[in-house]
Amino acid sequence: MAGSNFVSEIFLFPLSGKIAPILAMATEIKAEPAMVLAGVLLSLVAIYIASKAGGEFFNWLGFPPVLGELVGGVVIGISALNLVIFPENGVDSSASIIVKMLELTAGLAPDAAEVTFQAQSEVLEVLAEIGVIILLFEIGLESNIKDLMQVGVQSLVVATVGVTLPFVAGTAGMMGIFHVSAVPAIFAGAALTATSIGITSRVLTEINRLNTKEGQIILGAAVIDDVMGIIILAVVASLAKTGEVDIINAVYLIVSASVFLVGAVLLGRFFNDTFIFFAEKFKTRGRAVIPALTIALFMSYVGAAIHLEAILGAFAAGLVLDNLHETEVGRELEKLILPISDVLVPIFFVTVGAKTNLGVLNPAVPANREGLVIAIFLIVVAIVGKVACGFSVFGLGNVNRLAIGVGMVPRGEVGLVFAAVGSASGALSPALDVAIILMVIITTFLAPPLLRVVFGEGEPEAEEVPETSG
Amino acid sequence: MAGSNFVSEIFLFPLSGKIAPILAMATEIKAEPAMVLAGVLLSLVAIYIASKAGGEFFNWLGFPPVLGELVGGVVIGISALNLVIFPENGVDSSASIIVKMLELTAGLAPDAAEVTFQAQSEVLEVLAEIGVIILLFEIGLESNIKDLMQVGVQSLVVATVGVTLPFVAGTAGMMGIFHVSAVPAIFAGAALTATSIGITSRVLTEINRLNTKEGQIILGAAVIDDVMGIIILAVVASLAKTGEVDIINAVYLIVSASVFLVGAVLLGRFFNDTFIFFAEKFKTRGRAVIPALTIALFMSYVGAAIHLEAILGAFAAGLVLDNLHETEVGRELEKLILPISDVLVPIFFVTVGAKTNLGVLNPAVPANREGLVIAIFLIVVAIVGKVACGFSVFGLGNVNRLAIGVGMVPRGEVGLVFAAVGSASGALSPALDVAIILMVIITTFLAPPLLRVVFGEGEPEAEEVPETSG
Numbered sequence: 031m032a033g034s035n036f037v038s039e040i041f042l043f044p045l046s047g048k049i050a051p052i053l054a055m056a057t058e059i060k061a062e063p064a065m066v067l068a069g070v071l072l073s074l075v076a077i078y079i080a081s082k083a084g085g086e087f088f089n090w091l092g093f094p095p096v097l098g099e100l101v102g103g104v105v106i107g108i109s110a111l112n113l114v115i116f117p118e119n120g121v122d123s124s125a126s127i128i129v130k131m132l133e134l135t136a137g138l139a140p141d142a143a144e145v146t147f148q149a150q151s152e153v154l155e156v157l158a159e160i161g162v163i164i165l166l167f168e169i170g171l172e173s174n175i176k177d178l179m180q181v182g183v184q185s186l187v188v189a190t191v192g193v194t195l196p197f198v199a200g201t202a203g204m205m206g207i208f209h210v211s212a213v214p215a216i217f218a219g220a221a222l223t224a225t226s227i228g229i230t231s232r233v234l235t236e237i238n239r240l241n242t243k244e245g246q247i248i249l250g251a252a253v254i255d256d257v258m259g260i261i262i263l264a265v266v267a268s269l270a271k272t273g274e275v276d277i278i279n280a281v282y283l284i285v286s287a288s289v290f291l292v293g294a295v296l297l298g299r300f301f302n303d304t305f306i307f308f309a310e311k312f313k314t315r316g317r318a319v320i321p322a323l324t325i326a327l328f329m330s331y332v333g334a335a336i337h338l339e340a341i342l343g344a345f346a347a348g349l350v351l352d353n354l355h356e357t358e359v360g361r362e363l364e365k366l367i368l369p370i371s372d373v374l375v376p377i378f379f380v381t382v383g384a385k386t387n388l389g390v391l392n393p394a395v396p397a398n399r400e401g402l403v404i405a406i407f408l409i410v411v412a413i414v415g416k417v418a419c420g421f422s423v424f425g426l427g428n429v430n431r432l433a434i435g436v437g438m439v440p441r442g443e444v445g446l447v448f449a450a451v452g453s454a455s456g457a458l459s460p461a462l463d464v465a466i467i468l469m470v471i472i473t474t475f476l477a478p479p480l481l482r483v484v485f486g487e488g489e490p491e492a493e494e495v496p497e498t499s500g
Numbered sequence: 501m502a503g504s505n506f507v508s509e510i511f512l513f514p515l516s517g518k519i520a521p522i523l524a525m526a527t528e529i530k531a532e533p534a535m536v537l538a539g540v541l542l543s544l545v546a547i548y549i550a551s552k553a554g555g556e557f558f559n560w561l562g563f564p565p566v567l568g569e570l571v572g573g574v575v576i577g578i579s580a581l582n583l584v585i586f587p588e589n590g591v592d593s594s595a596s597i598i599v600k601m602l603e604l605t606a607g608l609a610p611d612a613a614e615v616t617f618q619a620q621s622e623v624l625e626v627l628a629e630i631g632v633i634i635l636l637f638e639i640g641l642e643s644n645i646k647d648l649m650q651v652g653v654q655s656l657v658v659a660t661v662g663v664t665l666p667f668v669a670g671t672a673g674m675m676g677i678f679h680v681s682a683v684p685a686i687f688a689g690a691a692l693t694a695t696s697i698g699i700t701s702r703v704l705t706e707i708n709r710l711n712t713k714e715g716q717i718i719l720g721a722a723v724i725d726d727v728m729g730i731i732i733l734a735v736v737a738s739l740a741k742t743g744e745v746d747i748i749n750a751v752y753l754i755v756s757a758s759v760f761l762v763g764a765v766l767l768g769r770f771f772n773d774t775f776i777f778f779a780e781k782f783k784t785r786g787r788a789v790i791p792a793l794t795i796a797l798f799m800s801y802v803g804a805a806i807h808l809e810a811i812l813g814a815f816a817a818g819l820v821l822d823n824l825h826e827t828e829v830g831r832e833l834e835k836l837i838l839p840i841s842d843v844l845v846p847i848f849f850v851t852v853g854a855k856t857n858l859g860v861l862n863p864a865v866p867a868n869r870e871g872l873v874i875a876i877f878l879i880v881v882a883i884v885g886k887v888a889c890g891f892s893v894f895g896l897g898n899v900n901r902l903a904i905g906v907g908m909v910p911r912g913e914v915g916l917v918f919a920a921v922g923s924a925s926g927a928l929s930p931a932l933d934v935a936i937i938l939m940v941i942i943t944t945f946l947a948p949p950l951l952r953v954v955f956g957e958g959e960p961e962a963e964e965v966p967e968t969s970g
Contacts, residue, residue, distance in 0.1 A: 063625055066622060067804060068801055068804040068805055070626055074797050075798045078797070082782065082784075082786070082791065082794075086781075086782055089784050135805045136807075149619075152536060152622065156533070156623045159537050160540075312556055314552075314556055314559050315565070315842050316552070319843055320551065320842065320846070321552065323843060324548040324552075328545045331545065334534060335602075335605045335606035337606075340537060368785070369789050369840055370839055370840055372785050372789055372836075373786065373789055373790070376790070
C-alpha cells in the first residue's frame with residue numbers, strides 16, 4: 031500500500047510517536063516509539079500466554095506454577111520459538127519473530143528493525159525488573175521482620191556454609207579433576223554460590239510455606255547469599271579482568287550493603303509512619319498503593335544506586351512496612367498489591383526462561399559434549415553443597431533441615447548472570463560456559479518440585495486461588 | 501571511590517545489567533540497563549509523588565484529581581523542575597535533573613549520560629502508553645456497548661459537528677483575520693478538532709457521570725473524534741510535507757478504522773467467551789486479570805499495527821467484555837483492574853503535564869507575545885466550537901447539551917501531538933506554534949473544573965474512595 035511507511039512513521043503513537051520520528055528524520059535512524067510500543071505489546075501478549083499456559087499446565091501436573099512460567103518462557107524464547115529474545119543472547123533483530131511480525135503487519139521499515147529490537151528489549155528488561163521488584167516487595171510485606179531477626183543467625187550460617195562449600199568444592203574439583211587453571215576454576219566455583227531469591231520465595235509462597243520457620247530461614251539466607259554473591263562476582267570479575275583482586279571494591283560493597291540493610295531496618299519506623307500518615311489522609315484513587323509503591327521504588331533506586339541490587343531495596347521496603355495488619359489502609363494494601371503483582375511478576379519469570387538457551391544440550395557441538403561431563407560434576411556439587419548447608423542449622427529442634435537446603439538450590443537468574451559475565455570476560459572456555467549454564471538450568475528447574483516434595487503434602491491453600499487475587 | 505565505574509558497569513543490574521555493558525564494551529557506547537533502571541525508578545518516584553500531591557490537593561480544592569495530576573506533571577516537567585523531561589521537548593541529557601542525580605549518586609559516567617537519558621525516556625513513554633491503554637480498557641469495561649450504540653447516532657453527529665465547526669472557523673479566521681497562508685491555517689484549524697478521550701473519560705469517571713446518557717454520548721463522540729483526528733492529521737501532515745493530499749492514505753485509514761471498530765464489535769462475543777472459558781478454568785494467580793489483559797494488549801497491538809491507535813484497541817477490548825456482571829470471574833476482574841489502573845494511569849497524566857512547556861507564556865520572547873494574540877482567537881474558537889456541538893444532539897428530551905459540549909473541549913495529549921507534528925514539519929511559525937500549545941493548555945486545564953460545574957453538584961460518590969480501590 032502506497033505511503034504506508036510514511037503513515038507508520040507519523041501516525042501510530044498517540045504521544046511522542048508522531049513527533050520523535052520527524053525530529054529524528056534529519057539525523058541517524060532512531061527507533062520509532064510507535065513500533066517499540068507495538069513490539070512491546072506483542073511481546074507481552076506472548077509472555078502472558080506463555081505464563082498462563084505453562085503455569086496452569088504445571089499446576090495441573092502438581093508442580094509449582096512458577097516452573098511452568100519458566101518453561102513457558104523457554105518455549106517462546108531463544109531455545110525454541112524466538113518470539114521473546116534479547117540482544118544479550120547474542121542475536122540481532124533478524125532472529126526475532128516479533129520484529130518479523132512488525133515488518134509484516136505494522137509496516138516496520140527493515141532498516142529500523144535493529145534499533146526497534148534494541149529499544150523493545152530495553153523496555154521489556156525494565157518491565158521484568160519492575161516485576162521482580164514488585165515480587166520482592168510483596169514477599170517483604172508478607173514477611174515479618176521479627177521472625178526474620180529471630181532466625182537471623184541461622185540464616186547467616188546457612189548462607190555462609192551454602193556459599194563456602196560449593197565454592198571450595200567446585201574450585202578444587204575443577205582444578206584437581208578437570209585440570210582447569212585457577213581463574214576459570216574460581217569462576218566456576220563462584221557461579222555455584224548463587225541462590226535465586228525470586229524463584230525460592232515465589233515457590234515458598236505458592237506452597238504456602240513462606241511464614242514457617244524454614245521459610246524464614248531460607249528467605250533470610252537467600253538475601254544474605256545475594257549480597258555475598260554480588261561481592262564474590264565483583265571480586266572474581268576483577269580477577270578475571272586484571273588478574274588482581276580489587277580490595278577497595280570488595281570493602282566498599284561490604285560496607286555499603288551493611289549500611290543499607292541496617293539503615294533500612296532503622297528507618298523502618300519512619301517509612302511505616304509516613305506510609306500510614308499519607309495513606310490515611312488521601313482521599314483519591316490509589317491512596318494505599320501509590321504511597322507504598324513510592325517507598326518501594328525509592329528503596330529499589332537506593333539499592334541500585336549504591337551498587338547493590340534494586341530487589342534488595344524492594345524487599346527491605348516491604349519488610350519495614352510491618353504493622354500493616356493493625357491499620358485499615360495496611361490491610362487494604364496487602365489485598366491491592368496482589369493483582370499488581372499478578373500482572374508484573376510473570377514478565378520476570380517468563381523472561382528468565384526466555385533467555386535460557388537450551389542449545390547447550392545439542393550434542394553435535396563438541397564444546398557441549400565436553401561441557402556435559404563438567405556439568406555433571408558441577409550439578410552434583412551445586413546440589414550437595416546447598417543441601418548440606420541446610421544441616422548447618424543449629425539450636426532449633428523440630429526444623430526441616432533438608433527443606434532448608436533444598437530451598438537454597440535454585441541458581442536462577444543470578445546463576446545466568448555469573449555465566450554471562452564469565453563468558454563475556456573471556457575467562458571461561460566454551461565447554462565450561464556450557465557446563466555452568468546447564469548447572470543453572472538443572473538446579474533452577476529441579477528445585478521447585480523438590481521443594482514441594484521435601485516440605486511434604488497437605489498444604490491446603492497451595493492450589494487454591496486466594497480470594498483477593500485474580 | 502576507586503573502581504566505582506567498573507562496579508557500576510558490572511554489578512548494578514541483576515539480570516542483563518551485568519552482561520550487556522561487557523558485551524558492548526568493544527563497540528560503541530550503549531546505555532547500561534542498570535542505569536536505565538535506576539533512572540526509571542527515580543522518575544517513577546517523582547511521578548508518583550507529583551500525582552498524589554497534585555491529585556489530593558486539587559481534590560481538596562474541589563477540582564477533579566486528574567487536573568492535579570496534570571499540574572503535578574507540569575511542576576516536575578520541562579516547565580519547572582526538569583525532573584521528568586523528554587528528548588521531544590528539544591532537550592538533551594544535560595537538562596535532566598534525574599540524569600544529574602544518577603551521575604552524583606550512582607556513578608553514571610558522563611559520556612553515557614545521553615544514551616541513558618534516551619533509553620530511560622523510551623521506557624517511560626511506553627509505560628505512559630501502557631497507562632493510557634489500561635485506562636481506556638477500564639473505561640471500556642465500565643461502559644456498556646448497548647448504551648453506546650443507543651446514542652451512536654448522536655455521538656456521530658456531536659463528533660462531526662465538533663470537528664467541522666472548529667476546523668472551518670479556525671482555518672477561516674487564521675486566513676481572514678491573521679492573514680496566515682493556507683497550509684499553516686489549515687494546520688491550526690486541524691489542531692482545534694482534537695478531543696482527549698483520556699482526560700474526558702477520566703473526569704467523567706471521577707464525577708461519577710460516565711454511565712449517564714451524556715457521559716455515553718461524550719465517550720462515543722470522543723472515540724469517533726479520535727479516529728477523525730488521526731485521519732485529519734494524516735491528510736494535513738502530507739499536505740504540509742508534499743503540498744498534496746495523500747488520498748490513498750486517507751482512504752486506507754478510513755477503511756481500516758471502520759473495519760477495526762466493526763470487527764471488534766463482531767468479535768466481541770468470541771473474546772467474551774474466550775475470556776470466561778479460560779478465566780473460569782484457571783486455578784493459579786492472575787486467573788482473571790491475565791486473560792483479560794492479554795485480550796486488551798492484543799487488541800491494542802492490532803490498533804497500533806493498522807495505523808490507528810493502541811488506545812482504541814484497548815477501549816474496544818474493554819467494551820466487548822460486556823456481560824461481566826453475570827459471571828464470578830467478571831465481577832472479580834472489574835475489582836482487580838482498579839489497583840492496576842491506579843498504579844499505571846497516573847504515569848500517563850503526569851507525563852502529559854511534564855511535556856507541557858509553559859515557557860510559551862514568557863512575554864520576553866517576541867513570538868510568545870504574537871502567539872498570545874492568536875491564542876486568544878484559537879481558544880475562543882476551540883471552546884465555542886466544541887460547546888456548540890453539544891447542542892447538535894437531537895431527538896433526546898431531557899439531556900444536558902451544555903455538559904456534552906464541555907465534555908468535548910479538552911484537547912490534551914492529542915492537541916500536543918498536532919502542535920508537535922506541525923512544528924516539526926516546519927509549516928508553523930513560532931508564534932502559531934505557541935498559540936496552538938496555549939490553546940491546548942487552556943482547553944485541557946479548563947475542561948475538568950467546567951465539567952464538574954455544568955454537571956451540577958450532588959454527586960455523592962465523587963470524592964469518596966471506592967471500597968475496592970486503593
